[in-house]
Amino acid sequence: MIKLIQTQMRVIGAIGVREINAQQANLMYGYVWALVDAALAVLGLLVMKIVLRAFNPPGLPAATFILSGALPWFMWMALYASPAMSISRNRKLLSFPIVTELDLVIGGSLQVVITYTVVLVFMTSISSWWEVVPFPRFPLGLLLLLLAVWLMGLSFGLFLMLVNRIYAPAAKFIAFFLRFALFLCGVYIPITRFPSYVWPYLTWMPMLHVEELLRQYWFYNYVSPVGSPIYVLECVMGMVAVGLLCERYARVRLPIP
Amino acid sequence: MRAELQNVTKVVTVRGKPRPLFDKLSLPIEEGSRIGILALPKSGKSTLLRLICGTARYDGGTIRRDMNISWPIPLSDFLAPHSSIAWNIRSIARLYGVEESEYVRRVGELGNITKYLNLPLPACPPFVRPQLGFALGIGMDFDLYLFDNVCVPQRKEFKPVGVEHLRQRTEGRAIVVATSLPPQISEICDSAYVLENGRLAHFPGVAECVAYFKEMQQAEAERQKELQGRSNAEDDDQEPGAEEDARSVDMAVAGLSDII
Numbered sequence: 001m002i003k004l005i006q007t008q009m010r011v012i013g014a015i016g017v018r019e020i021n022a023q024q025a026n027l028m029y030g031y032v033w034a035l036v037d038a039a040l041a042v043l044g045l046l047v048m049k050i051v052l053r054a055f056n057p058p059g060l061p062a063a064t065f066i067l068s069g070a071l072p073w074f075m076w077m078a079l080y081a082s083p084a085m086s087i088s089r090n091r092k093l094l095s096f097p098i099v100t101e102l103d104l105v106i107g108g109s110l111q112v113v114i115t116y117t118v119v120l121v122f123m124t125s126i127s128s129w130w131e132v133v134p135f136p137r138f139p140l141g142l143l144l145l146l147l148a149v150w151l152m153g154l155s156f157g158l159f160l161m162l163v164n165r166i167y168a169p170a171a172k173f174i175a176f177f178l179r180f181a182l183f184l185c186g187v188y189i190p191i192t193r194f195p196s197y198v199w200p201y202l203t204w205m206p207m208l209h210v211e212e213l214l215r216q217y218w219f220y221n222y223v224s225p226v227g228s229p230i231y232v233l234e235c236v237m238g239m240v241a242v243g244l245l246c247e248r249y250a251r252v253r254l255p256i257p
Numbered sequence: 258m259r260a261e262l263q264n265v266t267k268v269v270t271v272r273g274k275p276r277p278l279f280d281k282l283s284l285p286i287e288e289g290s291r292i293g294i295l296a297l298p299k300s301g302k303s304t305l306l307r308l309i310c311g312t313a314r315y316d317g318g319t320i321r322r323d324m325n326i327s328w329p330i331p332l333s334d335f336l337a338p339h340s341s342i343a344w345n346i347r348s349i350a351r352l353y354g355v356e357e358s359e360y361v362r363r364v365g366e367l368g369n370i371t372k373y374l375n376l377p378l379p380a381c382p383p384f385v386r387p388q389l390g391f392a393l394g395i396g397m398d399f400d401l402y403l404f405d406n407v408c409v410p411q412r413k414e415f416k417p418v419g420v421e422h423l424r425q426r427t428e429g430r431a432i433v434v435a436t437s438l439p440p441q442i443s444e445i446c447d448s449a450y451v452l453e454n455g456r457l458a459h460f461p462g463v464a465e466c467v468a469y470f471k472e473m474q475q476a477e478a479e480r481q482k483e484l485q486g487r488s489n490a491e492d493d494d495q496e497p498g499a500e501e502d503a504r505s506v507d508m509a510v511a512g513l514s515d516i517i
Contacts, residue, residue, distance in 0.1 A: 097311045
C-alpha cells in the first residue's frame with residue numbers, strides 16, 4: 001500500500017513538472033509568462049483598490065489587503081478550471097498503465113498552486129515592504145488555508161467536470177454566477193462593509209470564511225466577525241468526498257469527450 | 258510471475274449499437290514466454306494490449322497481473338512537441354522513477370538518435386519519432402513487453418540494429434506481439450494465437466498459425482472484393498436521381514459524424 005502511494009506521488013510529481021514545462025511553452029522564457037499572467041490577473045484589482053481606496057477597513061494597508069485575498073481567490077478560480085483542462089491536455093499519458101485520470105488532475109492542480117503561491121509570496125513581499133506591514137501573524141494558518149483553497153478548488157473542478165460531461169454548456173452559466181462571488185466573498189469588499197442583516201445570506205460560502213480568516217491570520221489589527229476554521233474544515237471534507245465521487249462516476253460511466 | 262486473462266468480455270459501441278469485441282477471451286502469459294497474436298485490422302489488437310496492461314476497461318471475466326507490464330510499444334503520442342527529446346525522455350524516467358541521466362543515454366543509444374537528443378521533435382527527421390517510441394519502451398525494465406503491430410521500426414538502416422537491441426533487452430522476459438503482419442511474429446515468438454470472432458485460437462507452432470492466418474486474410478480479401486462488386490452493381494442499377502440521393506445521404510452522414 002505504501003509502495004502504491006509512493007508510486008502515485010511520484011507520478012503526480014512528474015505530471016506537475018510536465019505541466020509547468022508546458023505552460024506558455026511556445027514563448028521564450030515559457031513558465032515566467034505563466035507567473036506574469038497570474039500577476040496581471042490581480043493587478044487590475046490592485047490598481048482599482050489603490051486609486052479608489054474604497055471599502056477598505058480602517059487601519060489596513062490597501063495593497064497587501066487586496067493581494068492577500070485576491071491571489072488565493074484567483075488560485076481557486078484557476079483550480080476549478082484545471083481538472084477538465086489537464087485531462088484534455090494530457091490524455092495521451094493515460095496510455096501508461098501507471099497514470100490515472102486523478103493523477104492528471106492532481107498533477108495539473110499542482111502547477112496552479114505553485115504558480116499562484118510564488119506570485120503571492122513575491123507580490124505580498126513587495127507590498128509589505130512598501131506599506132511597512134509586519135510579517136503575517138499566523139503563517140501556519142495561512143498555509144493551511146491555502147491547502148483548503150487547493151482542495152476545495154480541485155473538488156469543485158471535479159464536480160464541474162462531471163457537469164460538463166453531462167451537459168457541456170452548463171459551464172457558461174456557472175462562470176456567470178461565480179463572477180458575482182468575487183464581490184460577495186470578501187475579496188474586494190470585507191464582510192464588515194456589508195450591513196449585518198445581509199451576513200446570514202453570505203456566510204454559507206466557504207470562500208468567504210477563507211478570505212476572512214486569511215486577513216485575520218495576516219494582519220494584527222483585523223478580527224473577522226464571521227470567519228470559522230471549523231466550517232472551512234467541514235466544507236473541505238464534504239467537497240473532497242463529493243469531488244472524488246464525481247471523478248469516479250465520470251471515469252466509470254462517462255467517456256472522455 | 259504471470260499475467261492472465263480469463264473469460265474476458267468487452268462490448269464496444271459501433272454506430273450507436275453494442276457489439277461484442279471479445280467474447281470469453283482467455284490468454285495465459287507465463288514468465289519469459291514469447292507470444293504472437295495475429296489478427297485482421299480493426300479486430301481489437303490494440304484494445305487487447307490495453308486490457309493486458311490495464312489501461313482499458315472490460316465488461317466481464319478476470320484479469321490477473323503479477324508482473325511489471327510495459328505500455329503498448331511503440332508509443333509516442335504523449336511527446337511534448339515544444340520540448341527537446343532529452344527532456345521528453347527525462348519526463349518518462351521521472352514518471353517511472355528511473356535514474357534520469359542513465360535512461361536518457363540508454364534510450365539515445367537504443368533508438369540510434371543520440372545526435373538528436375537536444376532538438377525538439379518538429380526539428381528532427383521523421384524516422385526519429387518511431388525509433389524514439391521503440392527505444393523508450395525497451396529502454397525500461399519490464400517483466401512483460403507489449404508490442405502493437407510492429408516490434409521494430411521498419412527503416413532499413415535501423416531494423417537489423419533494432420532487432421538485435423530487442424533480443425538483448427527482452428532476453429528472459431515475456432513479450433506479447435499483436436499484429437496483422439505475420440513476419441513480425443515469425444522471428445521473435447515461440448507460441449502464436451489468432452484473434453478471430455472475439456476469441457483467441459492457440460496454435461502449437463508459429464508456422465501453422467501464420468499459414469492459417471494467411472488463409473484468413475485471403476478469405477477476407479475475397480469477401481471485401483465481393484462486397485465491393487455487389488455495391489458497384491447496385492450503384493449501376495440505380496436511377497440517376499437515386500444515385501444523387503444516395504450521395505446526399507452519404508454527405509449528410511459524413512456531416513453528422515463530423516458534428517458528433
